[in-house]
Amino acid sequence: MKKVVIALSVLLWLCLFFLNACKKDDTTAGPTPYNLVIPAGLPPMQIPAGNPLTVEGVLLGRKLFYDPILSGNNTQSCGSCHKQKFAFVDSSLKYSVGIDNLPGTRNAMPLFNLGWNTKGLFWDGGATNLESQVIAPILNPLEMHDLLPNVINKLRGHSEYPALFKAAFGTDSITVSLLMKAIAQFERTLISGNSKYDRYVRGTESLTPQELNGLNLYTDMSKGDCNHCHVLGSTFTDFEYRNTGLDSIAVDKGRALVTLNPTDDGKFKTPTLRNIALTAPYMHDGRFSNLNEVLNFYNTGFHYTQNLDLNLQTAVKGRLSTQDMLDIIAFLNTLTDTEFTTNSSFSKP
Amino acid sequence: MKISEIFFLLLALIIIPIVSGCKNDENTPVGDKGTVTFNIANEVGGSPLQMGSLNYTNAAGNNYQVDLLKYYVSNFTLIKDDNTEYTIGNHDLIDAADPASANIIAKDVPNGTYTKLRFILGIDSVYNHTGDQAGDLDPINGMIWSWNTGYIFFKHEGVYKDSLQQTKGLLYHYGTDKARTTIELTMQPLIISGNSKKVNLAFDLNSLYNTPNQLDFNVNNVHQSTSPGDVIWIQKLRTNFSQAFSFKSVE
The missing domain is CATH 1.10.760.10 (Cytochrome c-like domain)
Structure with a gap:
């Protein structure tokens, strides 16, 4: 009888082992969901299913937002023209000045409560969503004036970013899509509702x-x-x-x-x-x-x-x-x- | 029966189904589907396109050169005589400088005889309005507008000689939802019975600039689909695109 018990318990363990083998890496910890706090008076925010907010994603987006690595000569970040103390506009400048010392053509917009804007970003609504918006200032010759292959190469060769992208998105392979997702995540957390x-x-x-x-x-x-x-x-x-x-x-x-x-x-x-x-x-x-x-x-x-x-x-x-x-x-x-x-x-x- | 025998029997009974349950279902019977490779040859006046020299002339008399030619073709759909269809949800970027890009591969095409082909020049509205995409739609390919989210369906960059025989830049960036063109071609019967076939197609750049609407680069050599003034230009090219592709052969 003792042998039967041993045999059955070994069998049970083996079954559990094989069942687990079927699962896909459930044990490796993925990114942590970000708890977005919406102040009273503002509606719930629709987060795109393809880009859920995570602690790691928001942190990465925040670092990228303030990193001049995204500009052609590594001198300007998003934060250069979107300053928190002015609700993320560019101080009193009519037109922000880009890396080539050329002025833009429109006034920098404030950045907050953007997750509720589903009718297009920019003054003319040219960018359809926060993700797509990300590359416009990077590519604009009057702003950060860089090229996407160059930006991606810089990020891939960086000492910290590959690990940060991995933590946020589970992959070492840095792509334009992931760059867009990260910055969009950070931007969705910029909520103003306590005036x-x-x-x-x-x-x-x-x-x-x-x-x-x-x-x-x-x-x-x-x-x-x-x-x-x-x-x-x-x-x-x-x-x-x-x-x-x-x-x-x-x-x-x-x-x-x-x-x-x-x-x-x-x-x-x-x-x-x-x-x-x-x-x-x-x-x-x-x-x-x-x-x-x-x-x-x-x-x-x-x-x-x-x-x-x-x-x-x-x-x-x-x-x-x-x-x-x-x-x-x-x-x-x-x-x-x-x-x-x-x-x-x-x-x- | 000994306990050890019962043990191994139970082990086998339980583990074998579990292990085989791990496999993906790849057990569709071989033979009821085939693979079709579409190849698009880029041509000018019926001859293979050669880039980098001023050796082409359109019907308006513009001498022109191609330094870059890229375009998106998507949603290839094979149609049978009874109008049943098979669609591959592809978005392929054709780059005249990269012969490998000219192949569009459709796997799992159900057996049958197909006599028509339909596809889109451009990107359908579902995929056209976000840059957060991979593969041929990855923004790194330089075929997307960032100030007005949407793919550049067609890009021709090069030079041409104006009416004073001076060399000027030529930049045609064609896109927006207004620019999407459905192309339908009649094929010689494409018979799929578990095999691989190749369908040869051609795109003729001179046809695009000549038929039925004549485009004259002297009128405007730079179009970026960014102003209301570009709308007529888009409409002309849109009509011309529907005739610029042709069916060549089935191999």
Whole structure:
């Protein structure tokens, strides 16, 4: 009987051994899922199935974001023109200057809450998703001006990156796709949702009478009417493209360069108004250096151009008093999130 | 029966099915499928394309040269007389400088007689709008626009002589969803019965610039599919692409 017991237990072990042999390396630890915390007031974020957030992927993306290795002469990183303290725009420059000392053609955009933008990135929406966006500044001769084979060779020959890619994606083989995935992962973690206004909505802080008046004007359709496009709360933008009558004839054709459709001439993406006090100068070409100029433009300055947005076609010029504009700006200042601009998880590692 | 015998019998009964369960199912009967290799010959006026010399003339009278010629062909579909189809979800980059790239291989083509071939010049909308891809769609191949996510379906770079006989650059980067072209060709019957076959096709660059729409490089020698002004150019080439490919033979 004892022999039967021994035989059966040996059999059991052998069975377990062979069953395990069928499995594919379940025991090797893969990357750790990243716990993305969404502040109250912002919706759940749709993460692409092909690029789940992982601790290792985000860390790699963060390192790449701040590494000048991605530029032609190894002098500029993404972070050179997207600075955290300015909500990831480039200080007060109208046009950022690339590695060849040439200025770009549009104002650097802020980088946060990008995971909710599913209608295209850049001012004209040319990049369809965060992954695809990654290579544009790297390749642009006016920006980081490099070539993809060169970038990939530099990363493959680096002392740290092969191991970091392996940890994040389980492979030593560094590809453009994995470079895109890593930086996109880091960018999805850049979330801003703790401004004074957010705390006011949550009932933990109050707005001054002037700020409250600004908030009322913001949504008043006969006054600020900001709310149509820069939808109050959440991301503070509808992510759509509009011609706001900046010029009577659009100098930069904007969205039409992507759709090849003349009815999109002069249309640009509605930017978020979160952290707007930090992201001067304003508009796609940085033509306005402060919010006062922006409010004056929407009050009286816009042109009745061919593709002018319907909301502006019906807006009465001069509808805002000087005090109204100051109050709206006071409200806009409550959208600054210093917790975001000082969060050490987003700084250079 | 001894205990050891029972042990080995049980061992065999249990382990053999488990071990064989590890195998992939590769047991489809041999013979009901075949392999088809499509080869696209790049030609000008019916002769093999030669790169790097100014020895071609289009119908508009432009003397031109090819320094780079690359294009995507995808979704090859074989069609039988009863209109049943077999599609391979391929995305192949043809590079005139790399003869190996001219072969598109379709494995597992079900037996039957195919008389038509359909494919796309360009990339279908599912794959055209993200750069996060591998293989022939890897952005490292330099066939994608980064400022307007989408593949460059066709690229011809070279030089031509303008009306004053001065040599000028020629840069045609053709793409966007408006540019996708479906090409349908009638073949001599392609009979698959568990075997391998080769289908020879040709792409004629002069046909692309001449038929039915004449393209004149003097009008514009640089097109990047990036402005509303490129739309007419895209429409002309799109029509011409549908005639620029031809069926040659089955081997």
